[in-house]
Amino acid sequence: MRAAFLALALVLAAPALADSDMPPAYWANRQLPNPQQEEQARGLMQEIRCLVCQGESIADSDAELAGDMRDLVRRRIAAGEKPASIRTWLIQRYGNWISFRPPTQPIGWPLWLAPLALLVAGGLLAASRLKRRRSR
Amino acid sequence: MTGWLRFTPIVLLVLIVAAMLWRLANPPDTTVHSQMIGKRIPQFVLAAAVPGVQGLSSTQLADGKPKLVHFFASWCVPCIGEAPVLDELKKQGLTVEGIAIRDRPDELAQFLARNGDPFDRIGSDPESKTQLAFGSSGVPETFVVDGRGVIRLQHIGAIEAEEIPAIKAAAEQAR
Numbered sequence: 001m002r003a004a005f006l007a008l009a010l011v012l013a014a015p016a017l018a019d020s021d022m023p024p025a026y027w028a029n030r031q032l033p034n035p036q037q038e039e040q041a042r043g044l045m046q047e048i049r050c051l052v053c054q055g056e057s058i059a060d061s062d063a064e065l066a067g068d069m070r071d072l073v074r075r076r077i078a079a080g081e082k083p084a085s086i087r088t089w090l091i092q093r094y095g096n097w098i099s100f101r102p103p104t105q106p107i108g109w110p111l112w113l114a115p116l117a118l119l120v121a122g123g124l125l126a127a128s129r130l131k132r133r134r135s136r
Numbered sequence: 137m138t139g140w141l142r143f144t145p146i147v148l149l150v151l152i153v154a155a156m157l158w159r160l161a162n163p164p165d166t167t168v169h170s171q172m173i174g175k176r177i178p179q180f181v182l183a184a185a186v187p188g189v190q191g192l193s194s195t196q197l198a199d200g201k202p203k204l205v206h207f208f209a210s211w212c213v214p215c216i217g218e219a220p221v222l223d224e225l226k227k228q229g230l231t232v233e234g235i236a237i238r239d240r241p242d243e244l245a246q247f248l249a250r251n252g253d254p255f256d257r258i259g260s261d262p263e264s265k266t267q268l269a270f271g272s273s274g275v276p277e278t279f280v281v282d283g284r285g286v287i288r289l290q291h292i293g294a295i296e297a298e299e300i301p302a303i304k305a306a307a308e309q310a311r
Contacts, residue, residue: 020211020238025263051168051273064238065273068264093271095171 019064027074028067034078041074044083047100048073048090057100170271170279170290177205177285178269182259185236186245192233192259198285202310203231204303205279206255207267209239210247212275218294219251225300226254230307234258237267237275278303282310 032038045059052063058070076086087099096102104112172178177194184191197203206222208215226232234255236244244258261267270279272290280289280303288310295303 020209022238022240022262054166065264068238069268071263072265072268090268091171093171093268094168094273097168 024064024067025071027071027078029070030074032074032078037077038074040083041070041077044077044086045070045073048087049098049100051094051098167292168271168273169292170287172271172287173290175287177281177287178266180259180266180269182235182261182266185234185239185258185260186241186248189255190257192235192257194285196257197233197281198283200283201231202280202282202288202307203233204307205233205235205270205281207235207237207261207270207272207275207277207279209237209275210243211239212237214294215247215276216251218276219254221295221297221300222254223252224297225295225303228300228304230304231256235261235266237261237264280306280310286310 032041042059046057048058048069050056050058050061050063050066050069052065053061056066058066058073073086077083090098096105177197179194181193182191197205204222204225208218222232232254234257236258239260239262241260248255259266267273270287272279274292276294278291278295279287280291282288289303289306291299291303
């Protein structure tokens with residue numbers, strides 16, 4: 001009984017987030033009436049990092065600020081702005097970090113080249129071993 | 137496989153484990169720094185957040201005098217502890233402008249009555265729009281804006297009493 005009560009209390013407990021008691025912004029949890037625009041907005045929202053829960057996108061996050069960011073994205077898309085321009089606006093304010101699809105930069109090149117380099121190294125290793133076995 | 141080549145897997149493993157341990161011991165900085173430092177403040181016009189107080193717009197920030205722009209809220213607990221520090225900054229001659237995030241007029245009025253009101257103007261930002269335009273990501277945050285309306289400094293979190301001289305110096309440099 002006590003365990004059940006504790007479990008129930010855990011389920012009902014509100015997370016201790018520093019949130020206001022204002023309702024979510026108008027477009028935070030509402031779809032745009034135009035399905036094409038909603039699709040554009042959704043695509044962008046899935047690639048923008050939430051400033052509060054930093055591993056989540058603003059599409060997935062329950063944080064209030066994420067709701068405000070979804071509101072901002074939907075409003076701008078509805079006003080005819082392109083997703084790329086909204087992304088640029090956010091990057092100007094928060095850096096490339098805000099986007100889950102950052103532009104390729106020289107510092108990331110080794111990461112892209114690593115599979116090729118490993119493949120070549122593996123091939124050379126295999127070739128040398130096969131050659132040795134044959135010559136034996 | 138001969139000579140040192142034999143040990144490369146172990147060496148690699150040790151390097152990877154060492155990198156992981158180093159990251160555990162030095163967790164990355166999770167504060168979000170605004171990229172707007174050195175840039176002009178974004179354009180905004182905010183209605184008054186409490187009756188009887190002036191609202192705030194971007195044109196009022198570029199009037200030749202440096203200012204503190206303080207993002208806060210009545211529901212923000214650290215903001216209560218920070219209130220005396222803002223009073224002290226105001227006492228030392230700084231202009232403090234407020235932007236209230238997602239707040240209600242009655243709750244904000246209570247907050248000001250209880251914790252003091254160092255603000256010249258307080259704009260209401262009910263959907264965090266202006267906060268996002270500043271590159272800010274929470275409350276409390278304080279920006280130093282110079283007389284031409286250029287952002288000079290972002291202070292994330294409550295300003296501690298020891299940090300008053302640094303904030304004051306930054307504002308004085310921002311003439």
